[in-house]
Amino acid sequence: MFEKTYTAGENNGYGLGYNAAKDEKAAAAWANTPQGKMAYRLAQKGSLDSLIQCDRPGWTKKNGFCYPFQAPDGKIYGWTTP
Template identity: 45%
Template sequence: MAFGGGYFFGHQSGWDTGHADGYQKARDQEAAASWANTPSGQRAYGLDRLGSLDMLALCKGDGWTMERQKGGTVCFPKLDAKGNLSGWYIP
């Protein structure tokens, strides 16, 4: 009887925890989907489709460099060895 009671309460506790975790993940996905439909989300999607989002977010374009300033990271354009400056495609 004690084993059955322990199983029941343990199972119920696990069920409640899993249900709450699943509900929170669904709310997070709903918020992300909502943002994706905003003008900012659509611009980000357009940059991603063109392959420019990672380059922009990670400061990985030719001639672009990252520097630490005031506790943050800043991306700056720099001329490459040939004196060229590059950027990213805008949707």
């Protein structure tokens, strides 16, 4: 009885670990693509969060889209690109 319970627990743990490793492997594979490398460079420059959040001066979110507008100082702003 104890052996069956142990084996079931071990198999369940193995399955969970395998799924986590599979996800990490897929993420690492994507990170090595041209898009993944560009996203990493955006993150290094501090621009990825702003791109996602649309939170820089002169930019606003409307209906799920990020639009430029003239900021109160009369300028239109952007973010650093790789």
